[in-house]
Amino acid sequence: MIARYHILLPFDLFITDHDEWTTVEATASNLPQYRMKVYPPTLYSERPKPTDSVLTRLNWTARAPTFSENVLVGDRQMAQVNVLTVDFLKDDFDRSIDAAPDPSPELAFAIANEFLLRIRVYSRAFQIKPLWVNRDPWRLKYLADDLTELESEDGKRREKGAYSGNVGVAAITPEILQLVSSNWNGHEPYVWAITNLTDHCF
Numbered sequence: 193m194i195a196r197y198h199i200l201l202p203f204d205l206f207i208t209d210h211d212e213w214t215t216v217e218a219t220a221s222n223l224p225q226y227r228m229k230v231y232p233p234t235l236y237s238e239r240p241k242p243t244d245s246v247l248t249r250l251n252w253t254a255r256a257p258t259f260s261e262n263v264l265v266g267d268r269q270m271a272q273v274n275v276l277t278v279d280f281l282k283d284d285f286d287r288s289i290d291a292a293p294d295p296s297p298e299l300a301f302a303i304a305n306e307f308l309l310r311i312r313v314y315s316r317a318f319q320i321k322p323l324w325v326n327r328d329p330w331r332l333k334y335l336a337d338d339l340t341e342l343e344s345e346d347g348k349r350r351e352k353g354a355y356s357g358n359v360g361v362a363a364i365t366p367e368i369l370q371l372v373s374s375n376w377n378g379h380e381p382y383v384w385a386i387t388n389l390t391d392h393c394f
Contacts, residue, residue: 193334193342195280197300198235198254200329203319205233208268209259218278218303226295227281230307235275240329240355252329252355276304285334287348293332297354300332301325329355 218228235254257271264270278300286294301323312320331353334342342350 193282193284194337194339195282195285195295196333196335197278197280197297197304198331198333199276199278199300199304199323200237200239200252200254201233201274201276201323202328203321204272204274205317205320206263206270207232207234207257207273208265208270210268216307218307220303223299225282228303229279229281230303231277231279233273233276235277236271236273237275239274252331276307278303278307287334287345287350289347289349293352297325297330297332300330301328329353 213232213234215232216230218230220226220228234257236257237252237254240252254275254277257273259269259271261269280295280300305322308320308323311317331351333351334349336342344350
């Protein structure tokens with residue numbers, strides 16, 4: 193059986209149009225019960241917006257990316273991607289509705305971060321940052337060994353997902369702008385609130 197995690201990255205990467213991608217066989221000496229595979233990021237998803245419904249945010253879908261001739265690397269087209277796939281292989285997983293996901297999202301994120309750290313080093317992709325399980329959307333789907341959908345079984349889950357949104361988002365209102373306007377010539381913002389401004393920027 194396969195437990196497949198899709199993790200929506202908080203940054204974008206670009207890949208070349210190529211058929212010879214290497215799948216990384218990840219290992220962990222303290223987890224001999226799992227065989228793990230990390231696939232190259234070859235999927236893309238629109239990121240859910242904070243204003244989307246909870247259902248919309250949970251039901252984001254990964255799809256094949258669109259390659260463009262506008263940017264070429266070594267005469268190959270480029271595509272934007274932002275979804276990482278991590279597979280866990282085992283004879284059986286605990287799919288009980290009341291049980292924690294097996295394997296845990298924390299483990300999937302740890303493997304994903306190890307993979308991305310190495311990608312960052314070898315590609316010098318500075319935009320790659322660590323993933324956070326409580327921030328970045330993820331989906332877990334259980335599949336048969338031939339990658340087909342599992343049959344529905346009472347008391348057992350076939351998939352699970354999570355999406356975390358920001359709390360305390362700053363909202364700009366007419367009252368805020370009125371304060372800015374009223375105090376433009378009277379009170380200056382705190383020095384630490386001003387970045388990269390010069391005396392001649394206006």
